[in-house]
Amino acid sequence: MMEDETFTDISGKPITLDCHSHSSFCREFNISSPKVSIGKVMVYTCSVWLVAYAVFFFTQNTAFLSSAIIITLVGMMFYIHFVKVDHESLLVIDSLGIQVSSTYASGREITTFIEMSKIKDIVINEAVYMHQIIYYLCVLLKDSSEPSVVSSVVPLFESSKPRLNCLVKVYKSCQEILSKCQ
Structure with missing residues (x-):
């Protein structure tokens, strides 16, 4: 399943969300921002x-x-x-983990992997940003000593800052995979 829609970030600039379902237990989400003009x-x-x-x-x-x-x-x-991030990606693999990548305009890429055993949940959170309330997708990490407690929060798509309608689409798809792990 591949979807290609146009969304906007919190500033109203266009961003694109590409969803790729590699299998029933593996999905990839890419959010692309416009290139440097x-x-x-x-x-x-x-x-x-x-x-x-x-x-x-x-x-x-x-x-x-x-x-x-x-x-x-x-x-x-x-x-x-x-500074300029061209696209950010989130790869969710059932029972393995989540990989978060950011690719900069120069081609430099930063990738982080979070093991599924460390993930408590993926949620949409809200924050006050400048003079408005914005929503962001984040991974809640378990405390190693007490699994019912959240030890830290890892925000996703920090550079692209997609609006709520885009986040809901990613969130629902991630929850489908996470529900299979539990």
């Missing part, structure tokens, strides 16, 4: 460089022009390697 990058870069050139023109200070160029280039590299 080359047009926006060009506008910001040209604006900074034009201002730097204007300052250079009047002051004849080459250090200012050089540092503006270097700071802009380093800033863009930092943004695409550490």
